[in-house]
Amino acid sequence: MKRFLIFVAFLAPVLSNAQSKLSQSIIDDFSARIAAHYQLPHDSISGYIAEQLTRSGNAGLDIDSTVFDLKKDLVAFDAALKYLYQYSDCNRQRYIANLRSLGLQTNSVFPIATYTANKYKDETKALLDDKKDFLVTYAGPVTGKKPPATIADVIAANNNTSAGASTETTDNQTTATEHAATETNTEATAAVDTRNWEVRPLFQVRKPEQLVEMYGEHNVTQHDAINLAGDKEGEAYLIYPDTDNEVEVQFDGENGNIITFSHFPSKWKSPYGIKAGDPLDKLNKVNGKPFKLNAFEWTNSGMVTNWQGGSLDGKGVLIVLKANNTGDPKQYDQVTGDKILKSDLPALKKLDVIIESIAFKGAN
Template structure:
C-alpha cells in the first residue's frame, strides 16, 4: 500500500487513500463557505504560514501538501476542543468514509495530544477576541475554474484602455474578478480597501487590480528586482506612499507582489513586513536560515530557508543592516559567503527586512 510521508512515528502513517478522502471532503466544504470548522482551519493555516500564499489553493488540495494536511488535522482537532469523540463525530459529519474515520482520529490524537492544553487555550482566546470565522448561512456555489488568461505585452499593457469595461461595485469591499454590469469605476475609499495581500494572488489582469483599488491609484512604470536588477515594468498600487505595492502579472499564473515601504496597512502572508527585525522572520520560519553576504551579488537576500516553515512557499526576502558603521562587525557578514542567521553580530548590526516579494506557487 502506498503511504503518504506524514508520519507521527515509525509505527504510524496515513495511507494515501485516507489522506485523499479527507482532502476531498475539506475541499468541498471549504468552498461552500458555510462550515465554520473548515474556515477555522483556513484561518489557522494562514496564521501559521503552513497554508502558503494562496490559502484557497491549499485548502482545495491538501493531499498535495503533507505538511498542510497534518496541520489541518491539528486545527480540526483544536476546533473540536481536542476531544477524540467530538472529532470522530465531526469527521462523520464531513462525510469521510467510514474506513477512514478511526485512522484519522487515532493519528491526529496521538500526534497532537501533548499540545492539547495550548490548543484549547488558544481557541478560547480566539473566541474571547471575537475573531472566530463566520460561516455563510447557506452553501455557496463551488467556483468554476477560470480559463487561461492571455499575458499582455508591455505595449498592450501601456496602451489598452479599460474605461468602458464594467468594474466591481464601489460599495463595500470589492472582490477580484467582480465585473458586474452597471458598476462604476470608483474604488472604495479610505479604510474600505481590502488590505489582505492574499486577495491579490487571485488576480490575473490589470483591470481586476484597477477594479479593486481604483484606476487613479495604479500606475505602470519601470521597476527592479530585489537585487536591484532591471525587472521591466510593474503596476504600482498607491505609488510613492507608505502603502505602495508592486504587482507583476504572469498570464494565467499568480502575480508577483513586492513591498519596499515600511509602515503600510497591508496584511501580508506570514505577517512579515518591511522593517521587521531579523529575529521575527527567524521565529516565523521556525528555525535559522541563510542569507547571502551583504555588499555582494544578491547580497542580503535569503539563500536558503533551511527547510523551515517558509521554505517553498514563494517568499523572497532582502535584508539590510541599519547599523553598519563598525567595519570590524560588518566585514564578518559581507562578501562572497553564506551567513547563518544565528550569528550574534547580526543583532548588533540591527538587520531588518528591506524588501519582500511574494509569488504564489
C-alpha cells in the same frame, strides 16, 4: 465456520479502505465547519490549526484562502486533521469531542477520528513534542476572519470608500502641497478607511486594466520592473505609488504574478503574515529554523539564499534584509563582505536587521 472466515477475509479490505479514505461529503463537511469557526472571534480550534498550517507552509500564499476552503487542497486538509489531532493531545476521545464541538454531522465524526488516528499513529511522540515547541511562541488564535476577497469584492469596497480615504495619490500634475494635503486627509480619515487591503486578489489579476478598475486610474502607474537583485525585468505596475502602501505587481505570464513590498508601515495583509519592516526574529520564527543569506555591502546584499528546509522553502518568497544599526564596526564587520551568513548569527541580532523588500511569487 469456513463461510464465516471467507466473509471476514472479504470484509477486512473493505473496512481497511474505509478507514484509509474519507468520502467527499465528509471532506466537504469538515471544510465547511472549519470555515464557519474561523469566522468566530478567538476560536481556539480553527485558530490553532491556522497558525500551524502557516508555520508548516501547508497554508500556501494565503492562510485565509486555505482555511476557508480546505476541500480544494487535500494536502492542507490532511494537515488540518493532523493539527486538530495534535491540539487534542493525540487522544482519540478528546479528538472526537473536539470534532463534535465543531458541529460536524454525526456520520462524519467516527470516520474522521478513525482515519486520523490510523494515519498518524506512528507520529504521536513527534506531534506532542512539536506542540510543546509551538506553544512557546504561540500567541493565541487570530480568528474572526471574513472569507477572502475576490477582484469583484475589491472593486466594490474601493468604490464605496469615502473620497478622502480612497485617493492614495493624485495624478502627475499634483503639486507637493496638494500631495501633502492628500496624505494628511488620508491619515485623518484612516478610521473610516474601508478599502480592501487583501493581497490575494492581486494574484488573480491578469491584465493592468483590472488593476485600474480595482484601485482607480490615479492610483496605478507603470514603471520598469527591478527585481530584488537590482536587475531590470520588463514592466511592472505600482498601486498607491510613493506612499507607505505602495505595492508592485509584475505579470509573469504562465508563471503567475510577482507581488513586491518595499515600503512600511503598510496596511496590506501580506502572505504568511510577514511584510517589509518586520524584524529578523519574526522571520526566523515563521520559517521555523535558521536560514542563509548573503552578507551586506556585497553582491545581492542581504538577500536570503536558502531557507534550509524551513516553512518558507519552495514557497516563492524572496526577501532582502537590511541592518539599521550599522554604527558598531565590531559587529557590522562580521556580517559584511563576500560570504554567506546564517540568520541565527548573534551579531545579526545586535544590528536591528529587518526586511527591506519582500516579493511573493504566485503560480497561475
